[in-house]
Amino acid sequence: MSRFYKRIRKRAGLSPGTLLPPEERKVTKVRLSLFDYDERRFEEKELQTVEEAFPFKEKPTVTWLNIEGLHELDILEKIGRNFNIHLLVLEDIASAGQRPKVENHDDYLYIVLRMLDYDQERKTIQGEQLSIILGSNFVILFQEREGDIFNVIRERLRNNESRIRKSPADYLAYRLLDTVVDYYFVILEKLGEDIEEVEEQVMGDPSEDILHDIHRLKRELIYLRKSVWPLREVINGLIREDTRLIQDTTDVFFKDVYDHTIQVIDTVESFRDMVSGTMDVYLSSVSNKMNEVMKILTIMASIFIPLTFIAGIYGMNFNPEVSPWNMPELNWSLGYPFTLSLMLVMAFGLIFYFKKKKWL
Amino acid sequence: MSRFYKRIRKRAGLSPGTLLPPEERKVTKVRLSLFDYDERRFEEKELQTVEEAFPFKEKPTVTWLNIEGLHELDILEKIGRNFNIHLLVLEDIASAGQRPKVENHDDYLYIVLRMLDYDQERKTIQGEQLSIILGSNFVILFQEREGDIFNVIRERLRNNESRIRKSPADYLAYRLLDTVVDYYFVILEKLGEDIEEVEEQVMGDPSEDILHDIHRLKRELIYLRKSVWPLREVINGLIREDTRLIQDTTDVFFKDVYDHTIQVIDTVESFRDMVSGTMDVYLSSVSNKMNEVMKILTIMASIFIPLTFIAGIYGMNFNPEVSPWNMPELNWSLGYPFTLSLMLVMAFGLIFYFKKKKWL
Amino acid sequence: MSRFYKRIRKRAGLSPGTLLPPEERKVTKVRLSLFDYDERRFEEKELQTVEEAFPFKEKPTVTWLNIEGLHELDILEKIGRNFNIHLLVLEDIASAGQRPKVENHDDYLYIVLRMLDYDQERKTIQGEQLSIILGSNFVILFQEREGDIFNVIRERLRNNESRIRKSPADYLAYRLLDTVVDYYFVILEKLGEDIEEVEEQVMGDPSEDILHDIHRLKRELIYLRKSVWPLREVINGLIREDTRLIQDTTDVFFKDVYDHTIQVIDTVESFRDMVSGTMDVYLSSVSNKMNEVMKILTIMASIFIPLTFIAGIYGMNFNPEVSPWNMPELNWSLGYPFTLSLMLVMAFGLIFYFKKKKWL
Amino acid sequence: MSRFYKRIRKRAGLSPGTLLPPEERKVTKVRLSLFDYDERRFEEKELQTVEEAFPFKEKPTVTWLNIEGLHELDILEKIGRNFNIHLLVLEDIASAGQRPKVENHDDYLYIVLRMLDYDQERKTIQGEQLSIILGSNFVILFQEREGDIFNVIRERLRNNESRIRKSPADYLAYRLLDTVVDYYFVILEKLGEDIEEVEEQVMGDPSEDILHDIHRLKRELIYLRKSVWPLREVINGLIREDTRLIQDTTDVFFKDVYDHTIQVIDTVESFRDMVSGTMDVYLSSVSNKMNEVMKILTIMASIFIPLTFIAGIYGMNFNPEVSPWNMPELNWSLGYPFTLSLMLVMAFGLIFYFKKKKWL
């Protein structure tokens, strides 16, 4: 639940730019790694201190500084001072519940977005905030947790022939965004499978648990939607933004990511429509079942209640000896067979009536 | 279901423009055919290799290269190199789940749209991605499957007098789009018939299966909507786009297609409203039926339960010999007829009551 | 139903501008009539052939050519050639299911709209497509069927003093549109009466048929909405369009029509809200009725089932002679009156309980 | 109901500007009153004929001509001629069902809005159309009925020191609008009280009538919304309109009215949400009640039906003398107490079961 209102950690009234450590450490030790490359050279190293990264800033080569874990605030502060990052940006990086957005600070672009993962066991979407600082020759990527989906990019970086090695920093930023958005399709696929499964159950013989499954899917879709909708503006912003940090040749790539984002949004909306249709079908099938239960009760009761009444009549103890009007049937020689026949006729009459009503 | 989230086949992190073969081959062999024409000349041939098409590019005549099947990636690559198609465009052509869009690449326009077909047996809409590359004197059409709805256009091409022979390449592109959009009306008509049928069943005596039919119609309409809505922007884009590839005289034709697209969208929305109204009527008629079932049960039970109780009373075995207070009625000479009469009165009273309540 | 997706008659792939005869002839013979007037002169005649109308085109007077029936395609073609009407416009005139729109072809404006009528017997709205060609000194009006609502205009034309006689062709076009939109209010009034009637029935004692009535009203409102919404853009287009065909002095009249159109749309939306509210009330009153039925069943059953049980007890045949523990009550001198009293007490207790629950 | 589609009285085809008398006279005699003032002078008089007002038009002082009752068309026509009012404006003034709007006719502004009143007895909102003609030094106010809410303004006018006396005509128009919009808050307050009352009843022990109350509230809110929404554009239009008739110093006052209008709209939307939430709660509480009824029936039936069955068993007349297998229990010395105990155990078992299910 708390995914939805991730506490802005600074308490009301604190100065803007006051960095507070995250509530829970998602990582035991902050991990710093650095890639520095141009078309010919390539360097990759794990850093012990953040200061080791600063000399690369002056080099003309592209530098990718990757930071996993946000709880060591002095690392953030040092980076802020060295790369001239605005205090409010640092605060946003440190506090996890940001809405996806892009900010143009002239010297650098600040991009926030949400890396998602779908835990198919617990059927919930997990989100992690990614913050990207895109400068003229560097990209700084802040992640909340260790581990990511960018290994393919790292692989490409190590390859001398790859396009990424021949391109400036904005292309690296594009590749990061593209990878994140592509991964949304994986989540959509998994969600789609779950929706399909729920749909099939509802069409077949739904248990009551299905109600909770539908509700859960609805909630995950609300969350997904909340994470993906703002991305549209973000990437559109990147394309429209009048900045020298993104080159015209990279624009076409961002447009491609934009198309994918729209596709994700479209699919999320379709999923919402479908899940809500499934709910309707479920509710309606519950009504249908109740109807069926009621019919059986009505048939049983309607057939046997009159018969029981007749049996009750001839179970009465009026004294036939007092007067010939008192229950003379009891002394008829065919009283019993006749009564049984009457009962049979009534039963078949009612069965025929229910057949005509198409209840049987 | 997978129609809704057609996997973007490139896995997260792969370089943009990496072509991957489609997951399933929808065609055994890629079929290449070519039409080359101007007002006087006309040439039509089946190609064995894609290279045969390249010389036509230099000719001033209009060339239509038609490619059915997408799994031979080297054909795509060769076309890309020869016609200077951007890598991302090739990737979009190769991956099937694109959202309809138009891209202006100066030298050519790239148009993606969705050819639809309604399988009235299985009551589902089938989609196939069409990619159109419109250059100054050529049109390349990529289809996923063999067979299409463009034979009428081919027929017109073979006719020396036809307008299409006297017009440049953008007119051919218009005819392709127009044919696709016109075919949407065929689908609307079939869907409309199915909606009408479902409506009539719901108004009459609906079986429970109708629920699934309504749900299915809803889902198909979600899919249709998802395919058609973006088309509006696409064709509007074609009209607004500042490109020398579409001539002013062709604009009026694209406006006509635009009007038809709006009409399709309007109708899809009306259909959605109608199907959802049908669902309401169905749910309400289920309630009404339950009501009727309950009434019959209530009538039967209410009438016979008190009668049975009276019969039960006089079935008790209190000993009249012990005291005159014990069931003296049993020894009355008219006890039995009187009791029967009492029962009749009660029954008619209740029947009258139910009549007044308009349950009978 | 077919109102909603009126088949675009040209089959997919036919050349644009291919005229096809309408599927059903709504008129046995095409009727051509012509009004030619200026402030001083007035001429009115029925034409045998369309060629008779052509000389009037050259005259400076205003000419109104009225064509009822669309199935004689050569009339359309001749008019097209003589008045320089675009092929696509002719096609739109001939095919009935057009969405209301306005097209500026420099020399003339092409306006499509929908003349509606409400058949209060069959409770359905009938639509007829009107196409208006407005030139600098002529108006051509195409109707699908014979008979219209424009007789008042004809009357005014015959009157030398009327404003219409002193005004140019755009004022005549305005009067035609105004008359059509005014007639929508008549339809709204009739629909409003039907909605009110349904509402009163739902509030009172609704039969099950009311469900179908509500559904029908909903469907008619969907259709009405689909016909009226686009009109807003049409008339706005006429006001905004930069054309010398509509003079500044006429603009104020079109603004008046625009206001009326908005009013129609507003009312349609209010009607939709009201009908959908009526549906809710109906559904809820069905639930209430079921509740009432259930209460009666529960009251009857709850009161008599325990009593019958007691009667059943004393109907048992345990042998009191075997032991004093076996049904000694049967031999009590006040056993029977006591049992009856017990029953009365139980019955009144339950009645009191149900009174407290406000079920009685 | 007819509030929603107030007939545009002119029949289809009548010339624009044809004045028709209103269908019902809401006033026996048209009442004309006039205020003429500037900072020093003040004149107030009841007019016998409208001609008495015309000389004031030439004076530089501000003139307020107030007309109550619209059925004397020649008064309208005379005013129209004398003040140069457009025919269409006169027609709009005379026909009651206009949508709120503002029209800039250079020499004067024409403002239509809706004066509302809430009849708390009959629980309906009554509307009256107000038409304001704002000229450079005069305001003409047309009302359908006698009596209004502007007495406070008249009081201020009689006061030499009041701001209104020192201000030009646009300020008077502002005061009229402001008074009307302020009065909407009174209606909101009354409606709010009714909503609250309905809500409390629904939360407590709702009768079935509440359904009609909710529906009525919904309908009144639809009507209120329809009257208030267009006002937003009207007042925005007054602020944006480029006219010398409204001075820059008055703009800030119109902005104030604009804020109030937005507040009214906001509240209407919140009310709609709340009423619709109340409907949901009501429907749900109906379901809950049905559930409770069903539980009682089920408990009663489930407990007594098996017991009655057992009693039935021992009421059978199998002959124990024929064989020892026939109902030996009847001759057991503890048969009866044992049977009664068995019944008690069964009853308590079932009661325990229902307790566990939390039905009791």
Added chain:
Amino acid sequence: MSRFYKRIRKRAGLSPGTLLPPEERKVTKVRLSLFDYDERRFEEKELQTVEEAFPFKEKPTVTWLNIEGLHELDILEKIGRNFNIHLLVLEDIASAGQRPKVENHDDYLYIVLRMLDYDQERKTIQGEQLSIILGSNFVILFQEREGDIFNVIRERLRNNESRIRKSPADYLAYRLLDTVVDYYFVILEKLGEDIEEVEEQVMGDPSEDILHDIHRLKRELIYLRKSVWPLREVINGLIREDTRLIQDTTDVFFKDVYDHTIQVIDTVESFRDMVSGTMDVYLSSVSNKMNEVMKILTIMASIFIPLTFIAGIYGMNFNPEVSPWNMPELNWSLGYPFTLSLMLVMAFGLIFYFKKKKWL
């Protein structure tokens, strides 16, 4: 309830700018406090009369005048005269139900917003109107009640080193807004907890009260939404407004507040979706329960009713002595065991049938 339509206290027709005392005094005595500071100096004092504040206006230092309580109208009037505040602004400050807005009066900005608090006991959101007057070197803050959330800001002001001391008046205004918006997250968190709790109850074993809880949450969300939505425009207005009162360096801070506002709005919308989903689940679980109740009734009745009928048969008193056709079973030596067996077989048959239907 009255939160939603807080009476605009001036009665219809009163002059604009007429100050009326608030209906209820929320504070016994108006409290005036003042902070005057620049980078070096800092002065803080409680004022006895508002006149004490006026000299500070002329000083170049930043002055924060804080006023708690609005019922002493002459204080408002004096401030209005001294600081040149427009009459309408004073009226808005004095009347509590304003919609959040910003007004640019050249010399000062007038900002209204809503301070919210969530009373977790009574589960309602309390609102208090804050009015901020931002001049070139002063900020006047009007609060309805005593006590606020700005102590952290006061603390910072007392600190010589704080950024706020080095910044102009617009930065103080930003800090006030920021604090208010940050506090919304606290409310969201509390509401989120309540929603989660309700959700868990609905998923588990909901009591009927949950219905009222859901309704209450819905209403609070409507209120929250109404308070927060307009804030978006307000802060956007502050950023866009072309005023020298907000410096370019402060813009980035307002953008930060803007982001937070969007986040609050997003979360409110998600909450609405979730609460409405919870309602659906609740309704559906009510249906499911009813279904279960019906099943138990049906099972009990269907099993025992036929058995009771059989018992009834053999309770009949037909005289076997009259004829061998009359109830010969009674004299069979195995009549009773056979009948009991028949009953057992029927019971098990029905149980088996219900098992197959998955009701047991």
